[in-house]
Amino acid sequence: MKNSTIIINATALGSRMNGIGVYLLALLRELATLRTDTRFIIYVTKKARGHLKNLRFPASMVLRWAPAFMAPDYGFAGHLFRLLYANYLSLRHPSAFFFNGSQLEAMLFRKRQVITVHDIIPLLVPRNHARQHWYFKSLLPCALRTAAAIITPSHMAKKHLIVAFGLEGSKIEVIHHGSEHALDGSEVAPTRKIGDYLLFIGRASAHKNLEGVINGFCKLAGMLPHRLVVAGIAERDHAPHCAPRADAVEYRGYVNSGEKLALYRSASLLVFISHHEGFGLPPLEAMANACPVVASHSSCIPEICGDAAYYVDPADAESIAEGIRRVATDKELRADLVQRGLERAKMFSWRKSAERHLAVFEEALFRSDRIPRGEYVLTTKEKSENDDLQTTGVRYRR
Numbered sequence: 001m002k003n004s005t006i007i008i009n010a011t012a013l014g015s016r017m018n019g020i021g022v023y024l025l026a027l028l029r030e031l032a033t034l035r036t037d038t039r040f041i042i043y044v045t046k047k048a049r050g051h052l053k054n055l056r057f058p059a060s061m062v063l064r065w066a067p068a069f070m071a072p073d074y075g076f077a078g079h080l081f082r083l084l085y086a087n088y089l090s091l092r093h094p095s096a097f098f099f100n101g102s103q104l105e106a107m108l109f110r111k112r113q114v115i116t117v118h119d120i121i122p123l124l125v126p127r128n129h130a131r132q133h134w135y136f137k138s139l140l141p142c143a144l145r146t147a148a149a150i151i152t153p154s155h156m157a158k159k160h161l162i163v164a165f166g167l168e169g170s171k172i173e174v175i176h177h178g179s180e181h182a183l184d185g186s187e188v189a190p191t192r193k194i195g196d197y198l199l200f201i202g203r204a205s206a207h208k209n210l211e212g213v214i215n216g217f218c219k220l221a222g223m224l225p226h227r228l229v230v231a232g233i234a235e236r237d238h239a240p241h242c243a244p245r246a247d248a249v250e251y252r253g254y255v256n257s258g259e260k261l262a263l264y265r266s267a268s269l270l271v272f273i274s275h276h277e278g279f280g281l282p283p284l285e286a287m288a289n290a291c292p293v294v295a296s297h298s299s300c301i302p303e304i305c306g307d308a309a310y311y312v313d314p315a316d317a318e319s320i321a322e323g324i325r326r327v328a329t330d331k332e333l334r335a336d337l338v339q340r341g342l343e344r345a346k347m348f349s350w351r352k353s354a355e356r357h358l359a360v361f362e363e364a365l366f367r368s369d370r371i372p373r374g375e376y377v378l379t380t381k382e383k384s385e386n387d388d389l390q391t392t393g394v395r396y397r398r
Contacts, residue, residue, distance in 0.1 A: 005039045006361055007093060011082050012102045013048040014071035016254055018203075019281050020118060021072070023153075024101045025051050026181050030354030032057050038362060043089065047071035076131050079104050083135075097148075097365050099357075103136075106143035114364050115143060116151040119278025120160050121207055128206045141165045148364040151175055151357065153279035156300035173360050176304070178350030182285035184261060188342065195266035197227040197250075198324060199291070204233045207276040209296070209314050214249065216271075216312075216320025221248075224328055226268055231255045264289040269327045269334075272296065273314040280304055284348055287341030292334050294323040304348075308340035 013024045028042065032055065040061045044052065046068040057063070070081035086105040090098070090113075098113040100106055106115050122129035122136045129136075144150055144165055150172045152158045158172045198217065202208035210230065217228050228249045235251035255263065264270070270286040273296040283293045283305050295301045295309040302311065310333070312323035327334060 004037070004362075004365055005041060005096065006365065007089070007096050007098045008040055008042045009086055009089065009098060009100045009105050010042055010044045010048075011066050011070055011085060012072055012105060013044055013051065014073040014078070015047040015050060016073055017051075017257060018072065019279070020102050021048075021051075022181055022281060023116075023118075023177060026178060026350040027101075027354055027357060028052075029055060030350050031358065032061055033351075034354060034358055036060070036358060036362075038358070038365075045071040047073055079132070097361075097368060099361060103140055104132075106140055106147075108139060108143050109146050110143070111146050111148055112368055113143075113147050114149045114151060114361060115147050116153075117144070117157065117161060117278075118153060119157055119276070120164055121205075121276050121278070123164055124160070124276050125205075125207045147171075148368065149173060149360055151360060153177055154277075154300035154303055156303060157278045173356070175353050175356045175360075176348055177279055177281060177284070178353050179284050179288045179345040179348045180350050181257075182261065182264070182281075182288045182345075184258075188265075188288070188290045194268050196225055197229045197267060198328070199229050199231065199263055199267035199270045199286075201231045201255075201260065201263075201270070201272075201282045202233065202274070207274055209273050209275055212273055212314055212317065212320060213271050215317040216273075216324060217248070219317055219321035220325055223325060226328060228271075229263065229267070231260065231263060260285070261289065264291045267291050269294055269324070271320075271324060272301065273312060273320060274299060274301065275314055277301060283309060284345055288345035290338050290342060292327050292337035292341065294320075294327055306340075306344050308337060308344035310337060 010024045010028060013021045031040065041064060042061060043064050043066050045066045066085060070078050070085055072078050082105050086100060086107050090107040090110050098107060100113055100115045103115060103117040107113050120136055122132040126133040144167060150161065152161060152172055152174055153176060155174050158174050161167050161172055162169055200210060200213050202210060210233065229252060230249060231252045232254065233251060234253040264286050269292045270282060271294045272280065272283045274280065275298060277299045280301050283295055283301065286293050287308055293305060293309040295305050295311055296314040297311040298314055310323050310327050313319040327337065
């Protein structure tokens, strides 16, 4: 394996953080600290520059910049351009081994690649993902069947892949995400000061079930003094069917990492009752910050939360309301969930995740017919851009 090279396609990392962005940034950060003979060429969009400027990469990791317009910040257009760019890279480096950080950058008909499939929600909820449904149904299966290996973040996601595409289970490696990104280095106090609001974090997609959260919240009118804070969705993107009072629901829109952490640490509880998830980072982030979780008993959420959440039926407003009421008012239950949550979050490590990713890469590379051993030459422009990001010890060839 000495001097082997893997190209990482991390173009799904944009300026605004989402779950896939958190995954890619944490993975790059940890890979930079692992001891390995494998070298990495990492493609990222220029939109991700702000997230990478404080990272210091070793000589074995080199950044190359992709155009900004393909970042996930640009929605469907960005997704489409990333898919096209991934397959352009496949043609540009025909003998290289690739890791593609999400299913939306899969290289069609290429064996020498590992792909992370975070979920197949466009197949599970097609009416809300009309543009992506055809890709997931017609093109993605081709890439997955030919790929050397597939990574998923949960056993539920693996099961979905096997059922939907008829893939062999031995080809799919389940690697859970970590929780360290949700902490700022300060000590989390289990007995923190509790705010007067319930927290929902997600995006404007039906499978996130904000409507179910609000319906359950409405049934508590007059019983709780709490507001419902909705992070990740702007008010213009969602019109609730009910609200117990005019100021009961507060829409925050996009929140950055610091704002999200502050919300977790002051919230009375997190309500996370998605119908479908590939992993579900918010409950893990909440637990790491001593925020109790009311969660859906469906999808992969019990796999992640274990016995550290209060589970409800995401399709039953009465069940949701009762879960919120109990966790918001029962001090003994809250304390138990907080303690269990803190311990549960510690079980999820980005370091372990990166080590397992590296093991999958190297095993798949070893099994490949041919290992590329050539040196990659940086242009003067690439050298300058890497220096701007405080990259240290990178070897340049003229």
